[in-house]
Amino acid sequence: MSTTNKSKSPMITTGSKPATRSGTPTNGDLMQAITGMQASQSSQFRELQMSLASVTKQLADLKSDNLVLRNEVSSLAARIAILETDHIVPANDDLPTKVLREISERNSCDLSVIAYDVPESSSSSPNQRIIDDTTELSKALSSINTTLPTDIKVVRLGGHLSKKPRPLKLIFKSKDEAANLLLKFRQSIRNGCNISNSLRLVRDKTSLERQLLRSSHAELERRKQAGELNLVVKYINGVPSVTRMQPKNGAAGQR
The missing domain is CATH 3.30.70 (Alpha-Beta Plaits)
Incomplete structure (x- = not known):
């Protein structure tokens, strides 16, 4: 039984490129996507910069407010110490409570x-x-x-x-x-x-401030009656105190 060898025909190829499959992004699509991402990142970066600037300003304001509050507390503590020395405020009253009360009243008086x-x-x-x-x-x-x-x-x-x-x-x-x-x-x-x-x-003045002022005026009258001259009530570091009047310009040189 004879067999017949059949030769296969060779495939003929051309110089054309294979067709792009449907849905595959082109270089233009990729560039457009990259550009969009860059724009989005730039926008987010600007927003981040603005938020950071706002936070920085708020932090500076907070530091300033904290400094003012610390100064007020120091001033109030000094006033309370003077009152306790003059026996105007009972010594058994708690200092932190008095400070908080004074701060609250000060905010109202403002x-x-x-x-x-x-x-x-x-x-x-x-x-x-x-x-x-x-x-x-x-x-x-x-x-x-x-x-x-x-x-x-x-x-x-x-x-x-x-x-x-x-x-x-x-x-x-x-x-x-x-x-x-x-x-x-x-x-x-x-x-x-x-x-x-x-x-x-x-x-407007707080109760503590009025007490201090009355105490200073009472001291002023006592010292005047004792013969002291040129006395005046003056605020020193926020606390009313009795002090001597400073001579006016030119008066110091007149003897």
Whole structure:
């Protein structure tokens, strides 16, 4: 039985490239994806830089606030030590408690300003008295081109013990409003502005500050009666103290 060998035909190839399979990314697709990733990373980096700058600023503000608080605590501790020396505050009262109480009261006082010599309303209506007091105060402040906020609260302090107007407490919504009013008032006084009705504005004081001030004035009177001259109450490191008046420029050389 004979077998026949069949020769296979050779495959014919051409010079053309094989077709790209469907879904395979091209170089253009890859470059577009890389560009998109770079843009996204650049955006995220900018956001990170902005966040870092914000955190850095907040940290600086926190350090500043902490320094102010530490200084206030040191000042309060010094005042309390003076009070305890003068036997004004019982020695068995806990110092940290007094410091915290003073800080809390100080924060409240920072919202307030005390006004003196503001004509007092004679109305029997509480609401009308508030309106009259606010109007009188606004008139007095008009001489320094200052207007009061509409949401301010005014309260008369003390009872009717004399014909003199009672002090008027101004309570603001923010510490900045109270501080700005005091600053503008003091600048006007230094510039020789004629304040109507002999108006006086001072910052509100805590109970401890009032005790210290009364103690200093009592000491001033005792020393004056003992024959000491040229004494005055002056704030030194935030604490009222009795000290001698410094001679004015030129007076020291006159003998």
